[in-house]
Each structure stands twice: as structure tokens, then as C-alpha cells.
Amino acid sequence: MTTRTPISICLATMLLLAACRSSGRVYHDTDMDFGSIRTVAVMPFSNLTREAAAADRVREVFSSALLATGGIYVLPPGEVARGIARAGVALPTSPSVEEVVKLGSVLKADAVVVGVVKEYGEVRSGTTASNVVSISAQLLETSTGKVVWSGQSTKGGVTLSDRLLGSGGEPVNRITEEAVDELLSQLFH
Incomplete structure (x- = not known):
């Protein structure tokens, strides 16, 4: 066994731990004028x-954080629900292009946000437990129905310090806020 093997294992472990806490791919439509988006419906x-x-x-959390940026008006969930019903959106979690366009017209929204929660809550690794949140989201322009931004974020998970110190990680609410903040920083980048 060479001395490079333990170093390789340590580097691989560090990269794996970093990958568990990092963001994923981000897409921005280069032709889109994001400054024109004033009203958003979060589905x-x-x-x-x-x-x-x-x-x-x-x-x-996403709606509140987006509204807190001050640059965009986020429609209240009840108004979005009424718009979904009036526009006849069959599956609100993944509307079709035509439904996005119709919803934008009904709600007078410039864009629609759709998202997926992939992980939420406690994960275990051996005897250690910690919280993790993984989210992906897309911004769809209502005039065309096309995706103009997409991003993803994963925060939390079992870290080396959790294993060594048994800290149990951060509360799921704080991790959710961190994941949402990272998504919004990707959107406004």
C-alpha cells in the first residue's frame, strides 16, 4: 500500500462531503429580461x-423569501389556488405550457414558479442523524410558458463534525431557509 492511497481516500471523502452540501446546476435564459418580472405565482x-x-x-418559505427581496410581488396562495381553478390547471405541481400561459392571463402574473421537494427531514448514517433539505425550482415566463430559470439546492446532511461530535445537525427550518436562500441567489445571480 502506498502513501498516496490514504491521501486519495481523504480527498475523495472530502469531495463527497462537499458534494452533499453544494448546489447543483443552474440554468438562466440569456435572452430573458428578468427585470420585466414584477408579479409571480408560486405553484x-x-x-x-x-x-x-x-x-x-x-x-x-420560498414565497416569503421571494417577497422579502422587495423586487417582486408574490401572489398570495389563496389567489393562486383560485387562479388554478379558473384556468383549469389539471396538475398544479407541473402545469403544461398552455396552462402556464392561461394562468398568467388569469392571475395577471409575469411568471410562475414550480418546484420539487426531493428530501426533507432526518437522514441517518450509521448511528448519526441529521436533517437535510433538497429542492429544485423553475421559473416559467407566462407570455410563452417556457422555462427561463431553473436551479437546485441541497443543504444539511450528516457531516464529519456530526459523526465526530454527535451534534445532530441543524434544525430543519434553518436548513430549509438556507436552501431557499441559495435558490434565490441562483435566480438573482
Whole structure:
């Protein structure tokens, strides 16, 4: 066994840990004038987790954080729900291009946000547990129905310090806010 093997293992472990906490791919339509977006409808998020309320919680945090930027008006969830019903959107978590255009007309929204909660809550690695949140989102322009931005973020997970110190990680609410903040920084980049 050479001395390079332990170093290689350490480097691979560090890269793996960094990958678990980093963001993913980001897409920005270079032809889109993001300054023209003034009103946004945040659709119900898809939930791929075992936590029944995860999508609603993440949607609420996302909507609040987007509204807090001050540059965009986020339609209230009740108004979005009424618009979904009036526009006849069959599957609000993944509307078709035609439904996005119609919804934009009904709600007078410039864009629609759709999202997916991939992970939410506790994960275990051996005897160590910690919280993780993984979200992806897309911004669809309502005049054309096309995707003009997409991003993803994963925060939390079992870290080396969790394993060594048994800290249990951060609360899921704080991790959700961190993941949403990273998504918004990708959007406004």
C-alpha cells in the first residue's frame, strides 16, 4: 500500500462531503429580461419525501423569501389556488405550457414558479442523524410558458463534525431557509 492511497481516500471523502452540501446546476435564459418580472405565482410544490407537509412548508418559505427581496410581488396562495381553478390547471405541481400561459392571463402574473421537494427531514448514517433539505425550482415566463430559470439546492446532511461530535445537525427550518436562500441567489445571480 502506498502513501498516496490514504491521501486519495481523504480527498475523495472530502469531495463527497462537499458534494452533499453544494448546489447543483443552474440554468438562466440569456435572452430573458428578468427585470420585466414584477408579479409571480408560486405553484404548489411536488413532494417526493415521506414528510406529508414538506412541500407546503418549503413553498411558504420560498414565497416569503421571494417577497422579502422587495423586487417582486408574490401572489398570495389563496389567489393562486383560485387562479388554478379558473384556468383549469389539471396538475398544479407541473402545469403544461398552455396552462402556464392561461394562468398568467388569469392571475395577471409575469411568471410562475414550480418546484420539487426531493428530501426533507432526518437522514441517518450509521448511528448519526441529521436533517437535510433538497429542492429544485423553475421559473416559467407566462407570455410563452417556457422555462427561463431553473436551479437546485441541497443543504444539511450528516457531516464529519456530526459523526465526530454527535451534534445532530441543524434544525430543519434553518436548513430549509438556507436552501431557499441559495435558490434565490441562483435566480438573482
